[in-house]
Amino acid sequence: MHAARVSVAHQKTILITGATSGIGREAAMCLACQGMRVIVAGRNPHKTGAAVECIRRESGNxxxxxxxxxLSSLAEVRRMANECKARxxxxxxxxxxxxxxxxxxxxxxxxxxxxxxxxxLAPFLLTNLLLDMLQDSAPARIVNVSSMAHIWGRLPFSNLQSEKAYSGWMAYSRSKMALIYFTYELARRLExxxxxxxxxxxxxxxxNLQNNDTGFFNSLLRALEVFAVPMEQGAAPLVHLAAAEEVEGITGQYFSGKVQKRSHRLSYNREIARRLWRVSEDLCGLSGS
Ligand SMILES: NC(=O)c1ccc[n+]([C@@H]2O[C@H](COP(=O)([O-])OP(=O)(O)OC[C@H]3O[C@@H](n4cnc5c(N)ncnc54)[C@H](OP(=O)(O)O)[C@@H]3O)[C@@H](O)[C@H]2O)c1
Incomplete structure (x- = not known):
């Protein structure tokens, strides 16, 4: 049971994607308990409605x-961003x-x-579409949930869509490395x-991450579950970066848990970051906008 400590004074508004399950849902609960206005972004109407009801009930917010x-559809990402701005x-x-x-x-x-x-791509597009809103609400924060798996991620620009060869693990670690390049490049642009x-x-x-699919790496991850921390512990770093005063003003950094660390050395390559940005703009139809 979560303690409700709701104060609407200076209420901040926070949008969390993937807040219907796992770490995102737990973080949404914690932030609601802190009195924030929480927007639960989900894909399944029933699951999303149930998460909202549960968080309201348990937080008292x-x-x-x-x-x-x-979020697998760019049109849906655009629609959600527009709805967010309208509402x-x-x-x-x-x-x-x-x-x-x-x-x-x-x-x-x-x-x-x-x-x-x-x-x-979804976080790249969503963030870009909501940037003006975030800037108008400054001081504001963006938190990108990456993974330690990024250390295995490489970005072969001729095969970003894994058309030539596919492995779930490679695709996952690549997406998490891309998110770190995006984080660093965006921090420079938002200075x-x-x-x-x-x-x-x-x-x-x-x-549920380990249970949503089958395959060798999912089995491996399930086997590693004995070392996994509970959801509350996994959500704490997100809550920290989203709301803690200590991290006010800190930008362009990688955190492992609540601790600021260096990401893989390749993730600091600015040329790759700039190139990925240009390619992502093209893929999302943002070029020239
Ligand atoms: N668990 C770990 O050990 C771990 C480690 C490092 C990083 N992470 C990262 O933490 C984040 C949260 O994962 P989790 O572990 O909490 O897994 P999870 O329990 O499976 O939650 C994933 C969330 O993302 C949502 N989602 C997935 N595909 C979507 C789509 N196409 N459109 C909209 N929403 C979608 C899911 O929605 P539904 O509820 O509808 O399925 C769910 O809310 C992920 O980015 C993951 O890569 C997790």
Whole structure:
């Protein structure tokens, strides 16, 4: 049971993707308990509605609402961003948490490899579409949920969609590395604008991530579950980066749990970051906008 400590004074508005399950849902609960206005972003209307009801009930905070979008579709990402702008006057924190692991290669409605689309392109597009709102609400924060798995991620620009060869693990680690390049490049672009952006590895956490799919790596992850920390512990770093005063003003950093660490040395390559940004703009139809 979570203690309700709701104060609507200076209420901040936070949007969390993937808040219907796992780390995102737990973080949404904690932030609602801190009195934030929480927007639960989900793809399944029933599951999203149930999460909102549960968080309202347990936190005692009625300012918990929802937005719907299947983040594997760029059109859905755009629709959700527009709805967010139409419905809310401000956005103080955006947590790009939704993600998946797929042992088989699937393509999305836009023709992209699904891991790359959901874990990386969706947060890239959503963040870019909500940037003006975040800047208008400054000081504001963006939290990108990456993973320690990024250390295995490489970005072969001629095969970003894993058309030549596919492995779930490679696609997952690549998407998490891409998210870190995005975090660092965005932090440089946002310098002096009052919006911070950081990436976080939540730890090995017992969630549905390992159970959503079959395959060798899912079995391996399930076997490693004995080392996994509970959901509350996995959500704590997200809550920390989203709301703690100690991290106010910190930007362009990688956190493992609540501790600021160095990400893989390749993730600091600015040329790759700039190139990935340009490619992502093209893929999302943002070029020239
Ligand atoms: N668990 C770990 O050990 C671990 C470690 C490092 C990083 N992470 C990262 O932490 C984040 C949260 O994962 P989790 O462990 O909490 O897993 P989870 O329990 O499976 O939660 C994933 C969330 O993402 C949502 N989602 C997946 N695909 C989506 C789509 N196409 N459109 C919209 N929402 C979608 C899911 O929605 P539904 O509820 O509808 O399925 C769910 O809310 C992920 O980015 C993951 O990569 C996790």
């Amino acid at each position: 009625l300012a918990v609402e929802s937005l719907l979008a299947d 809310y006057a401000r956005l103080d924190v955006l947590v790009n948490n939704a993600g998946g692991f797929y042992s088989q290669r699937y393509t999305t409605v836009d023709g992209f490899e699904r891991t790359f689309a959901v874990n990386y 002096g604008k009052g919006v911070t952006v950081n990436a976080v590895h939540p730890g090995l956490v017992k969630t």
